[in-house]
Amino acid sequence: MKTYVLKDERKKELEVLDKALEKIGRKELPYILRVQQAILKAVDEYMYKKEITRIMPLMIAPITDTLNHDVEECEVKYEGQKFDITKSMIFHKQIMLSSPYLDKIYIVSPNVRLEQQEEGDKRHLFEFTQVDLEFKNADMDDIFEFEEGLMKYVFDYVKKECVDEFKALGIGTSHLDISIPFKRYTTQELKAKYGDDFEERASAEATQPFWLINHKREFYDAEDLEKPGTYRNYDLIWPRGYIEGLSGGEREYKYDRILTRMRELDVDEGAFRNYIQLAKDGKIPKTAGAGFGVERMTRFVCQQKEIDDVTVFTRKPGQTYLF
Ligand code: ASN
Numbered sequence: 001m002k003t004y005v006l007k008d009e010r011k012k013e014l015e016v017l018d019k020a021l022e023k024i025g026r027k028e029l030p031y032i033l034r035v036q037q038a039i040l041k042a043v044d045e046y047m048y049k050k051e052i053t054r055i056m057p058l059m060i061a062p063i064t065d066t067l068n069h070d071v072e073e074c075e076v077k078y079e080g081q082k083f084d085i086t087k088s089m090i091f092h093k094q095i096m097l098s099s100p101y102l103d104k105i106y107i108v109s110p111n112v113r114l115e116q117q118e119e120g121d122k123r124h125l126f127e128f129t130q131v132d133l134e135f136k137n138a139d140m141d142d143i144f145e146f147e148e149g150l151m152k153y154v155f156d157y158v159k160k161e162c163v164d165e166f167k168a169l170g171i172g173t174s175h176l177d178i179s180i181p182f183k184r185y186t187t188q189e190l191k192a193k194y195g196d197d198f199e200e201r202a203s204a205e206a207t208q209p210f211w212l213i214n215h216k217r218e219f220y221d222a223e224d225l226e227k228p229g230t231y232r233n234y235d236l237i238w239p240r241g242y243i244e245g246l247s248g249g250e251r252e253y254k255y256d257r258i259l260t261r262m263r264e265l266d267v268d269e270g271a272f273r274n275y276i277q278l279a280k281d282g283k284i285p286k287t288a289g290a291g292f293g294v295e296r297m298t299r300f301v302c303q304q305k306e307i308d309d310v311t312v313f314t315r316k317p318g319q320t321y322l323f
Helices: 007-024 029-049 090-096 140-161 163-169 187-194 198-205 255-264 273-280 294-301
Strands: 053-055 075-078 081-085 104-112 127-136 183-186 210-213 233-238 243-250 287-293
Touching: 029 104, 029 140, 029 163, 029 294, 090 104, 090 127, 090 273, 090 287, 127 140, 127 294, 140 163, 140 233, 140 243, 140 287, 140 294, 183 187, 187 198, 187 210, 198 210, 198 233, 198 243, 233 287, 233 294, 243 294, 255 273, 287 294
Parallel strands: 053 104, 183 210
Antiparallel strands: 075 081, 104 127, 127 287, 210 233, 233 243, 243 287
16 A cells, blocks of 8 residues: 655655754764763673673563553554563563572663653653663662662773763763762652752752652552551662663562552552462562663763753654654
């Protein structure tokens, strides 16, 4: 079947086509991509040294992250079965650690989240990659310590390796001089200090990355049973206004807790019946983990205005997409 496009629409499309080529042809792009490559190389080196097992990503699966915020659904049918496109591999991370032979894993994981367009949004791509890890018998302190070590290693590596790239981009590297451990704040204390846009304001004032703890969010993020209504989860906030760069948590893994949290958040238990079965059989281990956005880290490292500046093809919500 032939495709016909109206003349006016075609004219508009050709303007978008010009823009797409302009984006690809930016002279900064190869330097940004080289820095991103160095980041990923350093991540792999660090993980390898620490004996964290790398798992290949899955792009479609019968269950994926429930994401307690509004994104458009995105399904695929195969062999008479319904698959979702991966929003994150959170459940696969938990389930694979049921193996007595796997303790610490990570995935360089492509995720699709069909986000709504938001005015002034500089940090969402509807398709991005996260470095997603999960450790058995770990708690939030273990994850903080690991991620801080990883960030320090990565930043020291790019500072050393990417001197020419930073010069070409016209930026310094003082933002990469991070001191660990990072400070920790609860969302409640920052909200009391800064008001509703506490994340933006606290990030804009900060010169060092910091942890933001305790959000009422996903059913799989563990509630602190000693302080009901508080959660053992966290974000890492990049300083200088770059805001959230990582999220994670200790997990709910016990059957009754998972069901309680699912009911609170109105999760479709039927769709999760096999995950729930594993929890009922005591097969989901106690874990904690986190994932950081690769493009967000690249944006921070390269000090770019918005996240779409680090991509070759636009994946910013609310555009016309040609490729
Ligand atoms: N990777 C995140 C985590 O480990 C989940 C997510 O990306 N929504 O908690």
